[in-house]
Amino acid sequence: MSVRIYKEAYFEASHRLLHYNGKCFRLHGHQWRAEFWVEGDTTADSNILVDYNMIKEVVGRYDHQVILNTEDPMVECLSKFQEVVTTDGDPTSELMAERMAKEVEEECSKLGIAARVTKCRIWESTSCFAEWTP
Numbered sequence: 730m731s732v733r734i735y736k737e738a739y740f741e742a743s744h745r746l747l748h749y750n751g752k753c754f755r756l757h758g759h760q761w762r763a764e765f766w767v768e769g770d771t772t773a774d775s776n777i778l779v780d781y782n783m784i785k786e787v788v789g790r791y792d793h794q795v796i797l798n799t800e801d802p803m804v805e806c807l808s809k810f811q812e813v814v815t816t817d818g819d820p821t822s823e824l825m826a827e828r829m830a831k832e833v834e835e836e837c838s839k840l841g842i843a844a845r846v847t848k849c850r851i852w853e854s855t856s857c858f859a860e861w862t863p
Contacts, residue, residue, distance in 0.1 A: 733768045733847070736781050738788040744796040745803070746819040756795070756803065761822075762852035763788045763829055769837075769844030779837060779844050787832045796820040826851040826861035 743758035771778050791814060797804050799815040807813050818824050830849035837844045845863070852858040 730771050730776070731768070732771055732778050733766060734778050734781070736765045736767070736784040738763050738785045740788050740792040742791050742794045742796055742814075744820040745801070746821060747798045747801045748819050759853045761791070761825075762850075762858075764848075764850040764852075765830065765833055765846055766848040767833065767837075767844050768847050769842065779833075779842060783836055783840070784833055787829065787836055790814075790832075791825075791829075796825075822851040822853045822857070822859035823861070826859045830861050830863075 740761050740763065741758065742761060743756055745756040746753045765784055767779050767784075769778050794812065794814045795807055796814045796816060797807075798819050799817060801815075804813050804815055814820075816824055816828065826849045829851065830846040833846050833849075834844075848860060848862050850858045850860045
């Protein structure tokens with residue numbers, strides 16, 4: 730049976746935009762909101778497409794982390810004190826939406842689940858989000 734599910738999860742994280750000319754160039758934090766729409770076929774025995782907790786665990790990888798562009802000189806400095814999540818490019822909400830959607834799809838694949846993310850929204854604040862669709 731083909732279905733679509735929705736999962737919303739939150740994480741606290743800081744980031745900065747290395748190539749941005751404005752206040753987001755400075756290291757700052759957000760309460761991020763991640764929303765996922767996932768489609769596929771449920772399994773015959775459980776009628777479950779994807780365990781919602783798996784999506785929450787993917788989002789949890791970013792909770793209370795510093796997220797920086799791999800080119801950012803802050804990576805080397807902060808890595809001496811804590812883990813730093815790095816991205817290929819500035820960790821904008823646009824980039825994070827695509828990255829997190831692909832991570833959910835990778836986890837589905839590892840678990841043998843035939844599911845795909847059809848939309849992912851990443852909110853940096855209550856008034857702005859980026860939306861990724863394949």
